[in-house]
Amino acid sequence: MHTDTERCVRAVQSKDTRFDGWFFTAVLTTRIYCRPSCPAVPPRPGNMTFYPSAAACRQAGFRACRRCRPDSSPGSPEWNHRADLTARAMRLIADGTVDREGVPGLAARLGYSTRQIERRLLAEVGAGPLALARAQRAQTARLLIETTPMPMADVAFAAGFSSVRTFNDTVREVFALSPGELRARAPRTRADRTTGPGAPTAPATAGTLSLRLPFRAPLHPDNLFGHLAATAVPGVEEWRDGAYRRTLRLPYGHGIVALAPRAGHIACRLTLADPRDLTVAISRCRRLLDLDADPAAVDDLLRADPLLAPLVDAAPGRRVPRTVDEAEFAVRAVLGQQVSTAAARTHAARLVTAHGEPVDDPEGGLSRLFPATEALAALDPERLALPRARRATLTTLVARLADGTLTLGAGSDWAPTRERLLALPGFGPWTAGVIAMRALGDPDAFLPTDLGVRRAARNLGLPATPAALTAHAAAWRPWRAYAVQYLWATDSHPINHLPDRGRTPA
Known part of the structure; x- marks a missing residue:
């Protein structure tokens, strides 16, 4: 977008927050770079030049604006839908x-x-x-x-x-x-601390940092936090005092994060065993909540379907709940095959109790990290309270993850990874699709065989068979994963609602 000078100038002159992170404005006279929505008086168009990243601005000799803090912009959505x-x-x-x-x-x-x-x-x-x-x-x-x-x-x-x-x-x-x-x-006062995206929201204690995670509006938190809370694995995740909390396995140690929806930002409280993990922890939390998405582009396309338009208009800005650990989610997806949400949580909780590493949580009820794939690869499959076929699926998956023949991560190429998943025993289109959607981050992953999707499609007058629904959904590309969120939201399942304030029910 930074090459479309006329469009960039209009965004800067209107101080449009939707374009924060898409490009950066460098001012030739002051040698300062800003976000498009900088509250300062816009410079003359002839004094502006545009760059695709803050790093590019710095390489060109510009320094960050102290007023709008361009480095705190949401990340470019360009890198999450490609x-x-x-x-x-x-x-x-x-x-x-x-x-x-x-x-x-x-x-x-x-x-x-x-x-x-x-x-x-x-x-x-x-x-x-x-x-x-x-x-x-x-x-x-x-x-x-x-x-x-x-x-x-x-x-x-x-x-x-x-x-x-x-x-x-x-x-x-x-x-x-x-x-x-x-x-x-x-800033030293609370009023100052809550000024500007990325500013801390509360004084930090030893090992703890509180900050704000910015996003592009709108953001509808119900299905996002409702899904995370309803599927929370005891000991690893919980909903407490209006926040989703979970343990994190990080490169240099472990951490605990609490994430809560607020007006205009997500409140994030991080406790880290090693401060070197701060950058990675923030990146993974943003990825978990899909905060770098471009809801305007998503909703505009989905709204073009007259059968989806009422759902989008009623609750615009739905995000795809993702994960902080791709291997963990793949294991949990296998445990959730053909069982209820409660049963999937029970199976995962047993693994966590038997193989998860203990952690201390003075502020809540978290007690363990989700087991590493190496630990799961060493377990005795006969001790798993699962059908024999699903045991074979799980043990094959963790073996491939542990020996590196299957990699799931931020750098995964979606299509080849999906093919490798489908080649594993017990992996069908639904399991591979939900891993592609929530672990790999593919915004076009679609689940036409999902029971909730088919039920919602039938109630809305959409084609109900997987083949016909897939054909109809071609018009929703490349945002079919978001269409799934809107379809799921027509159900009264707990994943679609923010939990009551307090702890997650047992």
């Missing part, structure tokens, strides 16, 4: 792959040479993988500087910098302030 090399690379960079494994590790995961990846990212994003990772580190550093009392040396290494000197140079270059000056300027 499965090509650039989109997969951007998702892996957001998940911290470059920080942990370097550019060669990123290339190895994608199956391309480092030169090919750098050339593709420069062409589409305006910056290479190192510059993109550096921009992400700068944003993490700002959060830690402004919201925690951590010493600056600890902030530097927690944000992923290799040295304090690099940390100091990067902060000065990006924000035109030293780390100490940035902390001194940080």
Whole structure:
């Protein structure tokens, strides 16, 4: 979009928040870059130029606006509805792959040479993988500087910098302030703390950070949080005091997150065993709640179907509830085959009790991490209270995940991964489809054989048979996963409603 100058100028002049994250405005006279909705007086069109990413702005010599904090914009939805090399690379960079494994590790995961990846990212994003990772580190550093009392040396290494000197140079270059000056300027009152996307919502305690996760409006939270709460595995997840809480398995340790819908943002409270996991934890929480989606594009297309239009108009902005751990979700999808939501939770809870690693949760009732695939691969299948065929499906899945012959993650190529899933014993279109939708993040995944989808289709006057419904749904592409959410929402199942305030019922 950044190449359409006229459209970008109109978005900046109207301060349209829908375009935050789609592109960035660089002002030639001040050498500052902003989000399109920056509250400052828009510059003259001749003084504006546009870039596809904050990293590209920095590479061109611009620094971040202190007023609109462009680095806190929602992520570009471009990288979440595509499965090509650039989109997969951007998702892996957001998940911290470059920080942990370097550019060669990123290339190895994608199956391309480092030169090919750098050339593709420069062409589409305006910056290479190192510059993109550096921009992400700068944003993490700002959060830690402004919201925690951590010493600056600890902030530097927690944000992923290799040295304090690099940390100091990067902060000065990006924000035109030293780390100490940035902390001194940080808001101190609660009113100030809740100003601007990404600002903390409460004072942080040791190991805990509270912040706001921005998104593009509208967002309808009922099915999003209702689904997560209704399927919550005891010990790993819970609904408590109006927030969805769960444990996180992260690269350097574990964490606990509480996520609650608020007007204009998602309140996020993170407790981390190792602060180096902050960037990855935020990225996975955003992915879980589908916060980088473009609801305007989705709803406009689905609204064109007169049978879907009333559902969209009644509750616009539905998101697809996803996952923080793709392998975990695949295991849970197998446990949920042909059983009720309650039965699937019971099966998962047994695995967690027997094989999950214990964690402490002073603020709630969480007690364990979901078992790692290596632990599940070593279990005795005869001890699983499952039908024999489903035991074989589960053990085959975890064996493939444990030995690396099947990989599920942010960098997965959707179509080949789906084919590999369908080749496993016991995997049919529904199981592969729901994993594609919620674990891989495919926005076009469709479930024409799902009982709830078929029942909703029949009640709305849509074709009820899977083949006919699939043919009709071709007009909903590439957003069929969102159409599924609207169809599911016609049911009175608990997944479609926010739970009552308090704990999740046993």
